[in-house]
Structure formats: structure tokens, C-alpha cells
Amino acid sequence: MNFQRFAIPVLIIGLLAVAWRSYGWPGIAAVGGGLVMWLLLHVTRLMTVMQRAAKRPIGSVASAVMLNAKLKPGATLLHVIAMTRSIGERLSAEGEQPERYRWTDGSNSSVTASFAGGKLTDWQLSRPASD
Secondary structure (H helix, E strand, C coil), X not given: CCHHHHHHHHHHHHHHHHHHHHHCHHXXXXXXXXXXXXXXXXXXXXXXXXXXXXXXXXXXXXXXHHHHHHCCCCCEHHHHHHHHCCCCEECCCCCCCCXXXXXXXXXXXXXXEEEEXXXXXXXXXXXXXXX
């Protein structure tokens, strides 16, 4: 089971409880304001990444070899989209796990990445045969 799925809501409730116990309503307002700011920062980052990706063709990347070198296991799909500045070409069916995406550069080299639960599990670099 995903630990963060339960830890973050428990942490938020714990912060609100400590704020209430220590400062009452002003404490709740301070912690609530901090949580709203945290949420707005994440939404702003998501929107910025998606706006940049919308300006490029689906599945394109400047260099597949450089992307292959930069990928690390456990990276999120959003992080990979931010690196490539492009939404990957979907290879798997909708809702199928693991999700598979491909990014291709101008020389027809491509990186195919698999994501399980939104996290990068493995990837493969494919290069065209040279003469």
C-alpha cells in the first residue's frame, strides 16, 4: 500500500489538532493558510509543466539519449513530462497498468518508459540501426 496516501492526511490532521490545542482558531487559520499556499504552489507547478508540454508535439524530445541518461527509477510522470517538455505518446490502453509512454527525437531514437502507480519503473532506449 502507498504510505504517502495515508501519511499526508494524517500529518495534516495532526498539524490542525496541534494548532487548535496551542492557539485555538488563530492557529487553525495559520496552518490552513500554510496548507492552501502549499496546494497553490503544487497546482502552479502542474499548470506550468502542462502549458510547456502543450506547445510541443506529443511524444517528441530534443535528445532521446540525454533523456535516457537523466531518467531515474521512481521519478513521477509529471517529472518526466517536465524534463521532456512534451507529453509522451501513450502505448498502453487507457487504465492499464503499467502505463507505457514513448518519446522520440529527430533521429528516430526513442525512449519507452513504464510507469506503475505514476512512478517510473523501467525504460528502454531504442536507436535506429546505423549503416
